[in-house]
Amino acid sequence: MKNFILGCFLFCLASQAIAEIAVITNVQNNQVPLTRLQVQDIFMGRMRAFPNGQFATTYDQTTLRDDFYQQLTQRPIAQINAYWARLMFSGQTSPPIKLTDDQSVIKAIQENIGAIGYINKKNASHQAIRILFILK
Amino acid sequence: MQQYLTPLIKKAILYPFISCFLCLVHTVQASEWSIKGFGSLSIVGTDTNAIGFYRDRSQTKSVTNAWGIAPDSRFGLQLDVNFNETLQMTTQWIARNHAGDFFEQNLELAFMRWHASNSLNIRAGRMGTDVFLASDYRNISYAYPWMRPPHEFYGTIPVYHYDGIDLIKRYAIYNGYLTAKIFAGFSSNQLISNPGNKLFDFNAPIVGGNLTYEHRYWRTKLSYVFVHPVTDTPGFDAGSKILNNTLVNLALPGINKLTPYLTTKNTNMHFISLGGAYDNGVWLAQAEAAYLHSDSPLFPAQTSAYLSIGRRFDTITLYTLLGIAHSFANYIDVPEARLPNPEFQQIHELVDTFINQNGINEQSISLGVRWDVYTNIAIKAQWSHFWIGKNGAQLWQKFGTTPTPNKVNVWSFGFDFIF
Numbered sequence: 001m002k003n004f005i006l007g008c009f010l011f012c013l014a015s016q017a018i019a020e021i022a023v024i025t026n027v028q029n030n031q032v033p034l035t036r037l038q039v040q041d042i043f044m045g046r047m048r049a050f051p052n053g054q055f056a057t058t059y060d061q062t063t064l065r066d067d068f069y070q071q072l073t074q075r076p077i078a079q080i081n082a083y084w085a086r087l088m089f090s091g092q093t094s095p096p097i098k099l100t101d102d103q104s105v106i107k108a109i110q111e112n113i114g115a116i117g118y119i120n121k122k123n124a125s126h127q128a129i130r131i132l133f134i135l136k
Numbered sequence: 137m138q139q140y141l142t143p144l145i146k147k148a149i150l151y152p153f154i155s156c157f158l159c160l161v162h163t164v165q166a167s168e169w170s171i172k173g174f175g176s177l178s179i180v181g182t183d184t185n186a187i188g189f190y191r192d193r194s195q196t197k198s199v200t201n202a203w204g205i206a207p208d209s210r211f212g213l214q215l216d217v218n219f220n221e222t223l224q225m226t227t228q229w230i231a232r233n234h235a236g237d238f239f240e241q242n243l244e245l246a247f248m249r250w251h252a253s254n255s256l257n258i259r260a261g262r263m264g265t266d267v268f269l270a271s272d273y274r275n276i277s278y279a280y281p282w283m284r285p286p287h288e289f290y291g292t293i294p295v296y297h298y299d300g301i302d303l304i305k306r307y308a309i310y311n312g313y314l315t316a317k318i319f320a321g322f323s324s325n326q327l328i329s330n331p332g333n334k335l336f337d338f339n340a341p342i343v344g345g346n347l348t349y350e351h352r353y354w355r356t357k358l359s360y361v362f363v364h365p366v367t368d369t370p371g372f373d374a375g376s377k378i379l380n381n382t383l384v385n386l387a388l389p390g391i392n393k394l395t396p397y398l399t400t401k402n403t404n405m406h407f408i409s410l411g412g413a414y415d416n417g418v419w420l421a422q423a424e425a426a427y428l429h430s431d432s433p434l435f436p437a438q439t440s441a442y443l444s445i446g447r448r449f450d451t452i453t454l455y456t457l458l459g460i461a462h463s464f465a466n467y468i469d470v471p472e473a474r475l476p477n478p479e480f481q482q483i484h485e486l487v488d489t490f491i492n493q494n495g496i497n498e499q500s501i502s503l504g505v506r507w508d509v510y511t512n513i514a515i516k517a518q519w520s521h522f523w524i525g526k527n528g529a530q531l532w533q534k535f536g537t538t539p540t541p542n543k544v545n546v547w548s549f550g551f552d553f554i555f
Contacts, residue, residue, distance in 0.1 A: 037311065041313075046306075046313050046350065047308075048251065048254050048255075049254035053254065055221050055222075055251075055254065057221065066511075073417075074417060075417045076451075076508075076511075077511045078451065078508040078510075078511045078512070078514075079417060081278075081511055081512050081554060082278060082279050082280075083279075085174060085273075085276050085278050085279040085554050086273045086276065086279040086280075088172065088214070089172075089174055089212065089214060089228065089273055089275070089276045089279070089554075090264055090272040090273040090276070091226045091228070091245045091247065091249075091259070091263060091264065091272070092272075094216055094218070094224065114221070
């Protein structure tokens with residue numbers, strides 16, 4: 001019984017640690033929801049625009065960055081950093097702009113029609129933003 | 137003519153870029169620029185003092201059994217400025233061991249980029265020479281598993297940057313992306329002659345193009361580059377005078393006919409390569425093959441290839457690397473001295489060394505480990521064993537007439553980071 005309670009406790013902790021992440025854009029951007037592959041292409045610098053043609057400005061955030069890329073690409077952040085080092089320092093393209101947390105991402109999204117970022121899904125409700133994809 | 141051409145290129149491309157940058161940066165808001173950097177601190181040593189190990193002829197210092205940090209250590213800073221959604225500027229300067237002007241030769245990137253459309257980029261200014269799969273990020277050791285790009289392959293292209301323009305167009309094809317790139321410009325690199333170890337300007341128009349296809353774990357690249365050097369090799373004028381001297385031609389009949397072989401000026405070099413990389417997050421592999429066609433005996437035609445396979449175990453990556461390079465140098469007969477005069481004999485030996493000792497005949501196996509100790513820091517160690525054939529040490533620094541060993545071990549330890 002003691003082990004069962006401990007197991008439930010650890011499960012709850014793990015569930016809380018791996019948050020659902022919402023990929024969001026400006027509410028005026030008429031882009032329909034994206035596929036996982038499209039989100040990957042945009043955040044890995046392979047696609048510079050939304051499928052609807054709108055130029056995409058990508059935003060990272062330090063709070064969720066590790067979890068976001070782990071869930072999106074199944075790779076640890078060190079591999080993502082090495083990938084971006086290749087693209088960035090060879091002058092091919094620039095990585096997403098780094099912000100700090102959900103609130104700074106929401107603010108940037110609301111100010112730019114072409115902005116795309118990610119936040120904790122629980123902070124996505126009641127906001128003037130459009131959800132494009134949920135990472136589970 | 138040539139001494140005027142390089143400053144002209146700099147005036148025509150680099151200086152307008154810098155002026156344009158200074159004007160534009162004045163209008164930029166604080167939130168639209170960023171400074172990033174990378175670096176490596178590495179120590180390298182071999183088991184011989186007969187020849188020196190370096191990355192390529194852009195470097196002035198090699199290492200022997202007296203260990204050193206010159207081949208792989210570097211520190212780079214990059215300034216990116218976004219003027220708006222479509223116009224960006226990138227400048228990168230690297231502190232490293234490079235021949236010639238310390239500021240100008242280490243200015244690796246200085247270009248403006250215009251996103252003409254969502255799939256078309258146009259860049260103008262100074263850019264990295266994009267010949268092989270890893271050519272334009274050779275300095276970023278953190279971006280690859282090895283201590284340095286494969287010696288047999290990347291040692292043959294000491295030209296790191298050129299001033300010019302490129303057009304990059306991307307196409308979405310079968311859930312992947314095809315990138316087509318064409319570029320043209322002028323390379324003004326300063327290198328070290330081998331043999332001789334003398335600084336010289338390697339100025340050349342350079343044009344090329346490549347196709348890169350990326351799909352999930354795969355990246356393949358087909359590339360062609362044409363280079364036409366317009367500068368002489370060091371000591372050409374003095375050597376030419378000696379070879380065309382009447383008395384010398386009496387002692388060494390017909391040696392004046394070898395004059396054109398003393399320079400790479402106005403020769404043609406064609407680089408053709410095919411490469412592929414695979415990385416599924418656990419396994420990583422990379423292979424490339426290249427052929428260089430050249431009509432200069434100082435830079436003979438050559439072929440090279442490598443294969444690397446690695447396996448990640450959490451933060452540890454183990455890898456092996458096999459490389460091979462071989463040149464097709466045709467031996468050119470140098471007339472023997474008719475007179476028993478040591479000066480004529482010395483001329484014979486110098487000319488023979490200069491035009492017949494440029495061969496590459498090298499193979500290697502490497503074993504290495506990379507440990508990602510933090511999300512932006514990696515520690516590496518690598519052992520490489522080289523087999524060097526007769527007249528095959530052109531990718532190594534030679535010291536006078538010291539005989540070349542046929543086997544060399546190279547040990548390297550490094551610390552890479554980005555920020």
